[in-house]
Amino acid sequence: xxxxxxxxxxxxxxxxxxxxxxxxxxxxxxxxxxxxxxxxxxxxxxxxxxxxxxxxxxxxxxxxxxxxxxxxxxxxxxxxxxxxxxxxxxxxxxxxxxxxxxxxxxxxxxxxxxxxxxxxxxxxxxxxxxxxxxxxxxxxxxxxxxxxxxxxxxxxxxxxxxxxxxxxxxxxxxxxxxxxxxxxxxxxxxxxxxxxxxxxxxxxxxxxxxxxxxxxxxxxxxxxxxxxxxxxxxxxxxxxxxxxxxxxxxxxxxxxxxxxxxxxxxxxxxxxxxxxxxxxxxxxxxxxxxxxxxxxxxxxxxxxxxxxxxxxxxxxxxxxxxxxxxxxxxxxxxxxxxxxxxxxxxxxxxxxxxxxxxxxxxxxxxxxxxxxxxxxxxxxxxxxxxxxxxxxxxxxxxxxxxxxxxxxxxxxxxxxxxxxxxxxxxxxxxxxxxxxxxxxxxxxxxxxxxxxxxxxxxxxxxxxxxxxxxxxxxxxxxxxxxxxxxxxxxxxxxxxxxxxxxxxxxxxxxxxxxxxxxxxxxxxxxxxxxxxxx
Numbered sequence: 183x184x185x186x187x188x189x190x191x192x193x194x195x196x197x198x199x200x201x202x203x204x205x206x207x208x209x210x211x212x213x214x215x216x217x218x219x220x221x222x223x224x225x226x227x228x229x230x231x232x233x234x235x236x237x238x239x240x241x242x243x244x245x246x247x248x249x250x251x252x253x254x255x256x257x258x259x260x261x262x263x264x265x266x267x268x269x270x271x272x273x274x275x276x277x278x279x280x281x282x283x284x285x286x287x288x289x290x291x292x293x294x295x296x297x298x299x300x301x302x303x304x305x306x307x308x309x310x311x312x313x314x315x316x317x318x319x320x321x322x323x324x325x326x327x328x329x330x331x332x333x334x335x336x337x338x339x340x341x342x343x344x345x346x347x348x349x350x351x352x353x354x355x356x357x358x359x360x361x362x363x364x365x366x367x368x369x370x371x372x373x374x375x376x377x378x379x380x381x382x383x384x385x386x387x388x389x390x391x392x393x394x395x396x397x398x399x400x401x402x403x404x405x406x407x408x409x410x411x412x413x414x415x416x417x418x419x420x421x422x423x424x425x426x427x428x429x430x431x432x433x434x435x436x437x438x439x440x441x442x443x444x445x446x447x448x449x450x451x452x453x454x455x456x457x458x459x460x461x462x463x464x465x466x467x468x469x470x471x472x473x474x475x476x477x478x479x480x481x482x483x484x485x486x487x488x489x490x491x492x493x494x495x496x497x498x499x500x501x502x503x504x505x506x507x508x509x510x511x512x513x514x515x516x517x518x519x520x521x522x523x524x525x526x527x528x529x530x531x532x533x534x535x536x537x538x539x540x541x542x543x544x545x546x547x548x549x550x551x552x553x554x555x556x557x558x559x560x561x562x563x564x565x566x567x568x569x570x571x572x573x574x575x576x577x578x579x580x581x582x583x584x585x586x587x588x589x590x591x592x593x594x595x596x597x598x599x600x601x602x603x604x605x606x607x608x609x610x611x612x613x614x615x616x617x618x619x620x621x622x623x624x625x626x627x628x629x630x631x632x633x634x635x636x637x638x639x640x641x642x643x644x645x646x647x648x649x650x651x652x653x654x655x656x657x658x659x660x661x662x663x664x665x666x667x668x669x670x671x672x673x674x675x676x677x678x679x680x681x682x683x684x685x686x687x688x689x690x691x692x693x694x695x696x697x698x699x700x701x702x703x704x705x706x707x708x709x710x711x712x713x714x715x716x
Contacts, residue, residue: 198227198238202446217322217449218541221534224453232454241447246318247417248441251399253321253339254421255434256330258612261340266487266567271344273483275313278476282309285472295461296524307515311529312469313476314349314505317342318448319537323500323544325438328654331610332628333569334496337484341501346415349507361410368409368419375423382429391429395437398424452506452534458527466531469504473536477502481561488567491558492551492633499547503536504529548660551632552667569611569626573638579603581641582649583629583661585617588677588698589651593622603644607634609652629661635668642670650676650692655683662690 202223209219262268283305290300300308320338321330329335378398385394399417406416424430458466477498484494508529515521543550551558566572575581580600582589585608593606606624608614617624627634629652635641648665650658658676665674675694678684684695 198223198232198450199446201227202450206446217319217445218538220446220449221453221537224450225534226453227450228454238447238451238454241444242451245441245444245446245448246414247399247403248396248437248444249318249321250414250418251395251402251421252434252437252441253317253343254418254423255425255430257336257339257343257418257422257425259422259425261336262343264340266484266489267337267340268344269487270480270483271341271348274341274479275310275345275348277479278313279306279309281475282312282469282472289468294465296465296522296528304520307511307520308525310352311508311511312472312504312532314345314507315342315501316503316505316533316537317346318445318506319503319540320500322445323541326654326656327544327660328652328657329496329609329628329630331613331653332496332631333609333611333626334493334500334628334631337489337493337497338500341497343418345505345507346418349412352511365409365411368406371419371423378423379427382424382427382433387432391433392436392440395433396440448506452509452530458531459524462524462527462531465528466535469528469532470535470539473502473504473539481558485561485563488563488565488570490566490570490633490636491555491562492631492636493570494561495551495558496547496631499540499543502543503540504533506533508533548630548632548664555632571637573625573627574640575605575625575638576640577603577644578605578641579644580605580647580649581645582606582651584609584651584653584657585613585622585624586651586653589649590617592649592651593624597622630657630664632664635664642668645670646672648672648674650674655679655686658687658692659690662687662692666691 202220205223205226206216206219209222210216283302286297286300286305286308287302289297290305292298320342324330324332324335324338330339382394385391398420402416402418402420403413404416406419407413424433427433480498480501481491481494484497485491489497509526512521512526512529516523516526580596580603582593582596582605585593585606589606589608593604596604604623606614606617606622607627607629608617608624609626609628611626614624614626627637629650648670650661652658652661655678658678662674662676673694674692675696676687676692677696677698678687679698681697684697687695
């Protein structure tokens with residue numbers, strides 16, 4: 183018997199996927215993230231009269247569930263209680279809600295469509311909806327740039343989780359639906375984690391690992407929904423339960439392909455939510471004009487909570503968009519009669535345009551920071567958060583950026599010859615602390631962040647070799663270009679996975695590339711040859 187999902191597939195669904203592929207390909211060729219093309223495909227199909235169908239909805243829901251589960255795998259609970267996360271999230275939501283509500287009330291005395299005659303209660307509802315930033319967009323951008331574990335990435339994700347919690351509370355209150363008494367039983371998940379860990383230890387590294395991850399994400403979503411809590415929160419929490427397991431990172435990577443595929447459905451469905459008219463587009467553009475102010479408030483609050491200006495700017499640009507939560511608010515408000523149904527189209531257009539505007543900013547944010555640096559530095563506080571303090575790295579001759587498996591192996595090989603002049607730089611603060619506790623000279627920092635070189639002004643003085651073993655090709659490229667911009671004249675080596683990546687790295691000044699697949703095979707062959715020759 184065929185499954186319900188297979189029965190619901192419409193014959194034209196493959197055409198939508200093909201359209202998404204073509205639009206994503208065209209957009210990627212001009213330097214924008216493919217997700218912008220997927221949004222454009224949704225609007226195009228909507229204009230042509232296509233409807234989403236059950237398959238696309240299931241695809242989008244699975245994408246969001248796996249995305250939030252993957253976020254949980256990388257998120258530590260203790261990070262949410264940091265003042266720079268919950269403090270900024272709370273203050274920002276309040277400030278933007280009041281600011282947008284005030285603007286709408288003032289404009290309500292004009293003849294603007296949809297806004298004319300709006301009262302304060304409705305204005306506050308709209309302001310609350312647009313105060314959120316998109317979890318899907320931010321995490322997708324962080325994944326693509328390899329910055330999920332960077333300080334600005336962790337801060338952005340933590341802040342988005344706090345916003346999601348606020349969203350759950352609002353949805354429950356607005357629908358008059360509170361979690362059931364059985365929600366208290368969720369506390370039992372804490373001791374149950376031991377059993378889940380034991381199962382994960384035994385699933386191996388192949389298809390069982392992938393099935394385990396999908397099952398955990400879906401089970402978590404269903405359990406939370408059964409007790410009256412948003413399903414997406416369940417997927418996030420179940421991911422967080424596994425965050426400290428040794429296989430958490432491997433599981434996240436194993437689910438990456440499926441997550442990326444299903445998220446295509448989400449971006450398509452956003453574009454197909456509602457077909458806007460000129461009135462809706464006009465109001466949406468008004469909110470886009472407010473977006474720079476929303477981003478500036480993020481930046482100001484991050485500085486207030488003692489982040490460096492470079493980290494604050496990067497985190498702010500991660501959040502420089504409007505959230506899919508606006509669509510949920512629009513649907514709830516429209517069904518309750520609080521807003522005209524046209525506002526649903528407004529929120530869809532606002533979110534889509536904000537994605538299109540924000541995506542290119544990620545590629546130019548560092549050049550903007552370099553240009554604005556003297557002015558932005560004025561907003562910094564003299565106190566520093568741990569991990570943002572200045573670094574004394576005089577006399578260093580070799581630096582390893584990225585202390586994962588490859589970076590740690592390189593560090594261990596070099597340590598006997600460069601004991602006093604070798605340093606490792608790890609993007610993830612907890613991992614850097616762990617390495618330091620083992621006796622290694624490792625500090626927390628992000629080579630792609632211009633502020634890192636402000637923190638370590640003496641590092642380049644005697645530096646001879648830089649080893650780039652960062653988690654993504656884009657991060658290695660960015661670090662290499664940053665070194666050249668700083669006037670570094672020494673040698674650079676970098677790890678790669680594919681031949682075209684080697685060519686790209688050499689084009690920006692990398693002297694030596696190490697293809698981890700090719701070189702691992704050669705290393706194995708040489709060891710085998712030596713063994714067989716004995």
